Amino acid sequence: MRPHVSSVVVVYDSAVPEYLLRQVTNAVTDNGCSMKLIKAARGEKNKTVESAMQLAKKLLKAKVDRNSLVLAVGGGVTSDVAGFAASMTLRGIRWACLPTTLLSMVDASIGGKTGVNALGAKNMIGAFHFPEFVHTDFRWLKSLPEREFRSGLGELQKTALLAGGKLWRICLEAKAKQLRKSTPTLRELVKLSAKYKAKVVAGDPKEANTRHILNLGHTFGHPLESASNGKLSHGEAVSFGIRCAISHSVEQQLCSTKLAADNLTLSRSMGLDTVTKMKVPTTSELRRLLGHDKKSKDGKLTLILIEKAGRPLVCDGYLVDDVAKIIIANQ
């Protein structure tokens, strides 16, 4: 049996509406738990070691003990930082995730990866620390800005390509208006997508091998996201990265041009077909950013390519310069 929860610390993104926070805090206090509230530092620029450390200290000041629970209320930045702070505090206290962005519902809240950016690159310092539970309430998407909503669609596009089958089919058949907030189609897609990710994670929790596939679009997308200084959202960067992965797969005769065309159709209905909104970094900048890729082995990169929807391929041994060339060719 799990030990009882001695106290709850709600770590929240200040952009979430007041009613939402009240709903959460009422649920906690209705359960008779003692509760403290901590406002999290918002946005990707605050996904830093300093923020995580500060939060860990605030948790200590809030007198957490080994049976306390941290409730992260917000998007992927809040859960990445709060989960990491929980993993460090008292050598690891429990945490749970209440995602308030589409991206987090589809992806960031699932899988136990927590962490922060460092040296100008994404997620360099962190820990595997699985949440006790994830609770999703689609009504919370109502206040989410359109740009952030689209960002979540980028991760959904990734999962649909990886999973294939029903998830991919529903995505392709969906009209643009069905891929908007709170439609039954979107709800079904999020559920299927979260289930797929949870299954992949369960098969390889610490990313020793098969979990690598979840990185589709990321090796190509992360450098652009890092270099854009917030101009490009995570999901937009991933969607761009998927385009790179598919076009390279076509070039290598691994997949059909039909998949590339279908992917473009989906990007359009998701509103993710915009050309990159930023100047693509130079080759030397890309070299530096790609050099930080955590999946590199002996200085070489692993790419996730694709044969068809539902059949990703893990391909090792790519030189940084070759990956930079693919990014530049697809801008």
Ligand SMILES: NC(=O)c1ccc[n+]([C@@H]2O[C@H](COP(=O)([O-])OP(=O)(O)OC[C@H]3O[C@@H](n4cnc5c(N)ncnc54)[C@H](O)[C@@H]3O)[C@@H](O)[C@H]2O)c1
């Ligand atoms: N740990 C993982 O496995 C994993 C997986 C995918 C992505 N990520 C990370 O997640 C982050 C992106 O997540 P995100 O897109 O949720 O970003 P985010 O947490 O920064 O949220 C996006 C924006 O929406 C605002 N917001 C959040 N909920 C809101 C609501 N309900 N109403 C109004 N505004 C709201 C936030 O203040 C922020 O400005 C990236 O740092 C990425 O690396 C982590």
Ligand SMILES: [Zn+2]
């Ligand atoms: Zn991602």
